Amino acid sequence: MAAKTTTEKVTASIVVRTAKAKLAPQKKTAAPGLTEAEAIQRAQAGDAQCFEILYGLHKRRVYSLCLRMTGNTAEAEDLTQEAFLQLYRKIATFRGESAFSTWLHRLAVNVVLMHLRKKGLPEVSLEETMEPQQEDGPRKDIGSRDNVLAGSIDRVNLERAIESLPPGYRIIFVLHDVEGYEHNEIAEMMGCSIGNSKSQLHKARMKLRDLLKITRAEKAMRR
């Protein structure tokens, strides 16, 4: 009975956002004998070495975010650079109300969104994805039990599938499911409604489900 309620019910388990833990403030050691907080303070005072230390601490996360959101290495590098430049230009205004990593991350998301807006990509794909599509109908075609994905996705497959999502879907999926932003935060950043964010996320997950099933079927064919 208990098992049935946990597996069958459409409930809050999806909301338990371990991804948020990725944003949680941590007491980092920036360099021997220097905490992250100290490195931030020194960077605020213009210490060049501490700029580099902070870059070293956060480059991987910021770059991964840029790469997942754009799906393009060159763009991700440019955007990582831009995000850190904005960080250093604004670092004196960081007052510590939120964790430094949260602050930096939000800044990086805005840099990426601004760039994508300039390219005109998300608007186009958001409109595209708002049009009624075949996936709006009930999913009777994939109803057989041995067809469920559970246990069959690995990290590499999922990364690849995310990469091949249309940009509009990809952005919402990365922000919500990978990075752990809430719909109200995404709506604010993207300038859309919460309902729109929810429906885009749903469509992104549906598209991923299809992509992952195709990948699995191709793998099975090769065997």
Place this chain on the structure above:
Amino acid sequence: MNCSEFQRVLPEIIESGGNQEQEAHLANCTVCSDLVRDLRYIAEVAKLLVPMEDPDPRVWDGIEKTLEREGLIKRKHMTRSAGRMTARIVMMVASMAVLQCLQQVLRA
């Protein structure tokens, strides 16, 4: 409630849970419960994706150059030459001290 009706409201209820009628459909429909299980599974695997790749070193080089140009940090070669200058001064002071010592020894 049929599958179409259920799946139409799914984006809205997937995180917050549905009403009695929606939960009842889910409990009795394998198509919809498989769908929900897959979507939940995808979201759970996504949460486990961690940052894996570091940016190319040229990214930091670009940042550093721009920071230097904007005057936010001092030029590296400036600090290097300042270091060299300090080393020269130390050497000069040391050699003058040695000379003075030698002169004193010679006078004595």
